[in-house]
Amino acid sequence: MVSPFTQHLGTNYCPLDDEVLEIRSLLAEPTRQLLVLDEEISQLQKSIEKLTEKRKTLSGYIEEHRALISPIRRIPQDVLSEIFFACLPTHRNCVMTTSEAPLLLGRVCSSWRTLSLSTPRLWASLHITQPGGSGASNESITQRFEAMKMWLRRSGQCPLSISVYTSYMHRSREAPMSTQARPLPVDLFLKELSFHAKRWQHVSFSTTSAAFKALAHLSAADVPILESITARLPPPCPPHEVTEWTQFGMFSGPRISKFLTSASCFSPSIPLRWHLLTRLEIVGSIWESCVDSEGALEVLIRCPQLQRFKLTAKGTADPVPLRHPPVELPHLRSLELDVGPHSHLLSHLRTPGLRRFVLRGPVESLPSFLSLCPHLEKLDVGSYLTKSSLLESLRVLSPALRSLVLRGHAPPPDDAPMVPFDDEALAALGRRSCCPLLEEFTLIATHTISDQALRQFVETRMTMTDDVGASSLKQVRVLFHRPMDLDIKTGLKPFLDAGLNIETVYTFKSQALFSPWSGVADAPRRSMVPVYHAAPSHWYD
Template sequence: MASPFAPRLGTNYCPTGEEVLQIEALLVEPSLRLKGLDDEIAELQKAIDKLTEERNNLSIYVDGHKALISPVRRLPLDIIEEIFVACIPTHRNCVMSASEAPVLLGRICSSWRTISLSTPRLWAKLHIVEPSRWRFGSSNALVDDKVAQRLDTMKMWLGRSGQCPLSISLQSGPDYDSPPSTPTETSGQFLQELIPFARRWQHIRLAMSPVVFKELAHLTAEDVPMLESVAVHPQHQYPSAGVPWEHFGMLSSPRICSFAATGNSFPLSLFNPQILPLCWNLLTDLTIDGPTWQSPMSSGAMLQTMSHCTQLRTCKLVINDLGNPDLSHYSPVALPFLHTLELEFGTTPGSPVSRLLDWLSLPELRDFTLHGHTIMPHYLVSFFGLCPRLESVSIDSNSFSKNSLLENLRGLPPTTRHLTIHDISHGSGDPLAASLDDKALEVLTPASGISTCCPALESLTITYCSLISDSALLGFIQGRMAIADDSEVGHTATLKRVEIQFNRRMTLDVMPSLKPFIETGGLEVLISYISSRSTQFSPWQGLVDAPSPWAYSDDW
């Protein structure tokens, strides 16, 4: 509608008295029309509401009858059971929670509850958490009630498992009110209730006070005929003499193929495989981890142990050499089936890791991880040369000097597909620690006339780096993705994923340049930077209601 006041609309103009009268007269007819439209809308809304009510009633009728003929109601019982079993976590045991299977499955409807309660496989995995009696926590009465509740739930849960092999993990926190040599009554309660099910233990993981482990000392291999894996992680606040392994006859069970323990579960001396009554030649998975300063495993002990484990497939060890180890009197160790090896070394003046690795023959190794700080350069080129199937390498930058890092990158086998570098040396102040900078990416960036390092590389992950520039990263990705167009190279680009976590601010936005590779080449790029800090010159400084210094943006 045309209006003589159109130029004034939406402004702060104040009309004169005469203009006020003109505006009032101008609005008479439009106001009447507006009221008429409101009345029409109200009538139509009544009709719509009536139709909506009728539609909802019909929908309830139709949906109710459709539910009766839904396919899920006609699924055979065995199919439903398999679907239920597929809902169980595969990477850990089930927890006592109604938010996930199997408890959640019994809360959908009565028929599903009946099925879930009568399917023993759903209840064959259980993670048990012992309530801790914190010094500044809940009252003893409240903890006692929670303990009783979980004990009842545990017995009911395992009672539903029928005769299925059991996977159980028991987690207890440290009891700060107990003397270091006194087991908590609660830990003993839970373990004592689990022991009657020992004949069905298949996988057992125990994280509790080391003193409580004596409850297991009377078990023999005959008492645990199904036992295949054992994990022991003592929980305590005080120095301990470790777990009395020599009394654990259950470890001699011939079906145990996986063993894991933390360093503090052993006496504070060099590791000796003879203290464990394991059938070492049957182990396929071995883990001795924990803080390096707690590890009893030396380089020599590692060679001695691995020489007994010829069937190993995966191995994770924490090495703590207290001096310069003499490995000359050890024999080379051949592990023909080992495909995953993870080593972590403490900071010692001992020999380089490469000297230890030279004693290993690992023809099937595919996944290699090396953690830890070093004060000596490690050159792994000869080791890499003896691993013809190596595909995944994960290293810490401070495990190498700068020169040895570059040399080892150049020596990676051509089969390497996944490379991860944890840059944790920045700011350490150690002149021998590697500085992960542009030169490292230059080694991995294809160059004309030079054979490409790691031609099969599919993924590169670098964490917490500060010295790699955005331009070097862009050059690396562009070089890798352009390799398909280089006829001299003779193969196509393999890079599929790049993840970089920068411990600095962005200096160059590389994503626009990478857009063609992402959209057409299927490349996945994840780049993150630390948040930029805004100015600290706040005009609110000194006031009780001053905003957070991280939120300043428009202050003067």
């Protein structure tokens, strides 16, 4: 539409009085046309609404009849039960929540609910959290307790996998007096579970020492099919009130082969059938651990069938080597150690079949230990080593090694010692004679490796495929505690196109920036603390 005021449209122009009259006259006809269009649109919208309602009715009719012939309705009950079972979590026990199977399955329809309730093995796995803390009341604890009993009834006679977590702050000081009058016992859940002990297959208890005593009456005969048991109890408080493990006869179960416990409460007096163990974990804070190298060797010598061992051992002030004879573990395949200063544990272990080794802490005998592990495939080291010890360790690495993880530390302000993995060590790892089958390399927290050296390392390893029996790298991950010097992927495109995955993360101290608020009383506060970022979570999988 042509307008004599086109040049003024969209501007701040203020028309004169005679121009205002002209504009009003100009808008009379467009305003009438607009009203006509609005009326036509209204009529069309009413027609669309009628058609939409007809479509909704017809669509509902079709969908309701299609639902009758849905394939899911024709699946046999036994097959549907298998599908239900596949919905359960595999990495932990089932949680009492309607957002997960099996409770979620019963909320779909009445037939699914009937089937789920009549399939006992869906209810043979359970994680129990005993309510505690400021939100706990007798009513909430009773509700959870009754739900647990109902869950166990649904499991029929199936072997049970149970995990229990009890809050250490069982009763709140802020709770109303009505909930404090007759508090429920802390061992309420464990007492009920003990009635089903003959069906225990895998059990885990993270609870208080007082609650755990509810299981003291169980004997080996009461747990005939128990295969694994976890007992994580808090440190003794006061320290002299240690757990009397000898009174727990259930640890002598005839089929127990896996035992996991806290390093703060472990005792070699636990009445396990040690010679049957294939997996043993004694873990926790190194500062609270009550296990030293000597005690660990005394335990290991009783476990000739051990296949997996994980230990947190305290250090000693005495650097004198142990006098304990070497311990032979011919079946050990996985070893994880977190040790304190002056630990001589490695020098007393013989693990010829070891496949996976994880080490944390200062160890001086690493090269000699690695030289006795000819079949090692995965190595994860995060400890303080001398330069010579590190180079010697790289030299004696198993030719079967496929995965190597080296963990350094963010450089502290005082430049404390750290794993001295630098360009020279990286070049040593790049030699053709070193780890010819290496496929995965991860270096976490380093500022001593140059980008150029890393690129050269990748190029060298990727060209080793020309050697008979050698493998090329498939994955490289490096976390730098410094800015980037150059993009190492430049020049590596042929290898990246061939499937090589390279992940590099560069982090460094936060810098204090100029602020226009400087000197102003209400200036926003800025962090001046050096900040380092951790490696992405998937690097630790």
